[in-house]
Amino acid sequence: MNHQHSESEGPTSPSTTQEFPPRSHSTDSAPSPGIETPNSWKPSPWTQHSPATTPPSSESGSPETKPDASSHDGGDTCSTEPRDSTESHELGEAKNICFLGAGFVGGPTAAVIAYHNPEITVNVVDLDEARIAAWNSRLLPIHEQGLLKVVRVTRDGTHEISVVLPGRSAPVRIRARRPNLLFSTRVVDAVSEADIIFICVNTPTKTQGVGAGSMADVSAVETASRTVAKHAKAGSIVVEKSTVPCGTARMIQDILRYHRPDTTFEVLSNPEFLSEGTAVENLMHPDRILIGSSQTPSGLHAASVLKRVYTAWVPAARIVTVNTFSSELAKLVANAMLAQRISSINAVSAICDAMGLGADVEDVSLALGRDRRLGPSFLEAGVGFGGSCFEKDILSLAYLARELHLDVVSDYWLAVLRINEHQRGRFARDVVRELNGSLRGKKIAVLGFAFKDGTNDTRNSIAVHVIRDIGEEMPREIAVFDPGCAADDIRDEVQKSGLGQTQLDRIKVVASWREAVREATAVCVLTQWKQFRGRQAAQPARLSRALRSKSRHGFSLRFDPRLDGLTEMQVRELEEHIGREIPGSEEDPLGRLQPLDVPNEDSDQAKGSSGHVAAEDVVDWVEAAAMMQEPRWVFDGRNVVNLTELQGLGFRVRGVGKGPWMG
Numbered sequence: 001m002n003h004q005h006s007e008s009e010g011p012t013s014p015s016t017t018q019e020f021p022p023r024s025h026s027t028d029s030a031p032s033p034g035i036e037t038p039n040s041w042k043p044s045p046w047t048q049h050s051p052a053t054t055p056p057s058s059e060s061g062s063p064e065t066k067p068d069a070s071s072h073d074g075g076d077t078c079s080t081e082p083r084d085s086t087e088s089h090e091l092g093e094a095k096n097i098c099f100l101g102a103g104f105v106g107g108p109t110a111a112v113i114a115y116h117n118p119e120i121t122v123n124v125v126d127l128d129e130a131r132i133a134a135w136n137s138r139l140l141p142i143h144e145q146g147l148l149k150v151v152r153v154t155r156d157g158t159h160e161i162s163v164v165l166p167g168r169s170a171p172v173r174i175r176a177r178r179p180n181l182l183f184s185t186r187v188v189d190a191v192s193e194a195d196i197i198f199i200c201v202n203t204p205t206k207t208q209g210v211g212a213g214s215m216a217d218v219s220a221v222e223t224a225s226r227t228v229a230k231h232a233k234a235g236s237i238v239v240e241k242s243t244v245p246c247g248t249a250r251m252i253q254d255i256l257r258y259h260r261p262d263t264t265f266e267v268l269s270n271p272e273f274l275s276e277g278t279a280v281e282n283l284m285h286p287d288r289i290l291i292g293s294s295q296t297p298s299g300l301h302a303a304s305v306l307k308r309v310y311t312a313w314v315p316a317a318r319i320v321t322v323n324t325f326s327s328e329l330a331k332l333v334a335n336a337m338l339a340q341r342i343s344s345i346n347a348v349s350a351i352c353d354a355m356g357l358g359a360d361v362e363d364v365s366l367a368l369g370r371d372r373r374l375g376p377s378f379l380e381a382g383v384g385f386g387g388s389c390f391e392k393d394i395l396s397l398a399y400l401a402r403e404l405h406l407d408v409v410s411d412y413w414l415a416v417l418r419i420n421e422h423q424r425g426r427f428a429r430d431v432v433r434e435l436n437g438s439l440r441g442k443k444i445a446v447l448g449f450a451f452k453d454g455t456n457d458t459r460n461s462i463a464v465h466v467i468r469d470i471g472e473e474m475p476r477e478i479a480v481f482d483p484g485c486a487a488d489d490i491r492d493e494v495q496k497s498g499l500g501q502t503q504l505d506r507i508k509v510v511a512s513w514r515e516a517v518r519e520a521t522a523v524c525v526l527t528q529w530k531q532f533r534g535r536q537a538a539q540p541a542r543l544s545r546a547l548r549s550k551s552r553h554g555f556s557l558r559f560d561p562r563l564d565g566l567t568e569m570q571v572r573e574l575e576e577h578i579g580r581e582i583p584g585s586e587e588d589p590l591g592r593l594q595p596l597d598v599p600n601e602d603s604d605q606a607k608g609s610s611g612h613v614a615a616e617d618v619v620d621w622v623e624a625a626a627m628m629q630e631p632r633w634v635f636d637g638r639n640v641v642n643l644t645e646l647q648g649l650g651f652r653v654r655g656v657g658k659g660p661w662m663g
């Protein structure tokens with residue numbers, strides 16, 4: 001960690017400020033759905049006393065943003081003048097936090113911060129009204145294990161209960177919580193009330209103009225920064241949560257100075273490291289929290305204010321503080337190095353396949369992972385990495401290197417992407433080759449579209465590339481099934497694949513694995529959903545494995561009986577314990593949550609259009625074999641099925657990095 005270098009704190013040059021002229025007009029947004037007051041509470045068998053406290057939403061200090069209709073804002077489109085003249089306030093501790101961007105990162109991160117900081121009001125705002133409406137509903141726009149529970153506690157509040165713990169006579173009080181997480185489109189209100197503002201907007205790769213195809217597009221960060229500049233109160237801390245090129249914090253600072261030359265704001269970098277599919281677990285137990293700040297006294301002070309938000313649940317030793325540029329760079333490099341490991345093992349899988357001597361990439365990974373210097377993570381060979389971030393962040397890093405005239409360095413990182421393209425390309429080529437070089441008249445089933453299991457995110461899915469390559473061969477039909485993704489999201493991504501209309505017409509998104517495999521000649525497994533392993537080989541998810549091993553040690557809740565109440569972390573532990581003891585009670589073992597509205601049967605949400613994981617209908621490969629056409633191929637792009645078992649059922653099977661099929 002290097003604290004020696006401090007950032008340039010000099011005044012903004014006129015040429016820079018000219019790039020950010022204020023624009024003017026205002027946009028009204030629909031008011032967000034309100035928080036409903038609970039009218040019934042269901043105490044669980046563990047609840048001893050359920051005092052008739054008033055529901056939390058009516059408690060004093062309700063954090064709802066003030067319903068000032070004049071202050072709705074569509075981003076950089078507000079006509080109001082900057083709110084103050086010369087001001088400088090040093091914030092002691094945050095009471096109000098705003099997240100700009102209610103996406104895959106903003107929503108879950110805000111929810112977990114609110115969960116562990118019940119006294120802080122967290123407003124999550126977005127320009128996307130539909131997304132905000134979903135966050136205010138029972139079916140969230142993002143599927144993540146455990147997320148709904150955290151959102152229900154924070155968004156809806158909880159009831160006060162007392163529980164009698166095993167081996168203790170005195171009941172322990174679990175206090176009621178007022179709602180402290182609010183989702184709305186009232187951007188200006190939320191920004192102007194906040195002590196800390198997290199910018200958590202999208203930063204995709206530019207598609208046009210200078211740097212198209214490689215440079216990160218930070219225009220959403222610019223827009224969000226302008227909104228902050230115009231409306232934030234003096235002394236509020238601006239946190240760059242989005243993954244951005246090095247120097248973006250300085251750009252934000254320039255925008256702030258341009259609009260508010262007499263006000264001092266600190267801009268921090270606080271990149272997010274969560275992985276989709278395990279977002280809540282990652283946020284609850286992060287390996288590290290990285291905070292980058294300028295190394296001035298006020299920069300360091302701002303970092304300490306943000307640090308206090310995290311120390312509500314993260315051990316201080318896990319919070320790493322560095323300068324802003326190091327923090328920005330570390331995020332890009334972390335993703336690049338994770339992707340590099342996947343490309344490395346995928347390159348090895350190509351050697352295993354080509355050699356044909358029986359070398360198995362999974363054995364190689366096992367052997368490598370036992371070396372403590374290498375570790376076992378990110379050594380799963382497959383059809384390649386997908387998702388919205390690895391590719392864009394490597395491109396951004398490579399672009400930075402190229403701009404610095406470090407062509408060899410740039411090429412080094414781009415090679416990670418080249419291997420990834422090669423891997424998915426050779427998978428598709430294998431499918432075509434094994435099916436005698438032609439897919440005409442054949443139906444291909446695609447099991448899995450999400451870029452990984454446990455998420456409904458379809459962005460930059462590997463499946464779309466494979467479907468494009470296969471689609472060009474004009475099969476009779478490509479039937480796509482994913483248990484977690486919304487059919488519309490899959491269709492939207494497939495539309496962007498570059499296939500012509502005739503080819504697109506042959507692609508069907510179906511609602512079950514049976515529909516997908518019926519009459520198919522081949523099945524391609526492209527996402528590692530555990531349902532695809534099959535009945536016999538179904539394995540518990542990584543998370544459940546972790547919980548099971550914990551439960552072997554029995555119930556170990558440690559708390560100080562003198563304390564009046566439990567922390568949220570302790571409540572979670574208690575709930576996990578009860579959930580294990582009383583099967584079926586996992587959702588709300590203590591009965592402290594508000595009941596959820598049941599959606600109207602005709603509503604989109606009831607139909608599952610938001611992509612919530614369908615009932616865990618595990619693939620029955622015996623049944624599949626009976627439904628498929630000869631020669632019944634399974635191309636397992638994620639090494640999830642049991643090859644020997646499937647061969648025994650009469651399938652021809654190919655995994656990744658397992659050598660050519662020998663059956």
Ligand SMILES: NC(=O)C1=CN([C@@H]2O[C@H](COP(=O)(O)OP(=O)(O)OC[C@H]3O[C@@H](n4cnc5c(N)ncnc54)[C@H](O)[C@@H]3O)[C@@H](O)[C@H]2O)C=CC1
Pocket residue numbers: 074075076100101102103104105106125126127128131187200201202203220223224227241242243244272273274275276388389
């Ligand atoms: N998806 C992931 O797992 C991770 C993403 N990141 C980074 O976090 C950032 C956000 O990523 P996601 O959450 O996946 O993106 P996303 O696209 O799901 O969400 C971004 C949201 O920001 C909103 N938005 C855009 N401009 C706005 C503005 N001016 N005011 C209010 N809202 C605005 C959009 O409507 C959208 O809902 C990106 O930089 C990404 O690289 C970092 C770690 C993990």
Ligand SMILES: O=C(O)[C@H]1O[C@H](OP(=O)(O)OP(=O)(O)OC[C@H]2O[C@@H](n3ccc(=O)[nH]c3=O)[C@H](O)[C@@H]2O)[C@H](O)[C@@H](O)[C@@H]1O
Pocket residue numbers: 243272273274275276277335338342377378379380381382383384385386387388389390451452453
């Ligand atoms: O910045 C981000 O967006 C995030 O990117 C990744 O998270 P994510 O893309 O959500 O998911 P990963 O678990 O990293 O998987 C990415 C892709 O790699 C693939 N993968 C992963 C691991 C592996 O061993 N092999 C492999 O092919 C997955 O199937 C998936 O397609 C990083 O793991 C996060 O730390 C980071 O915060």
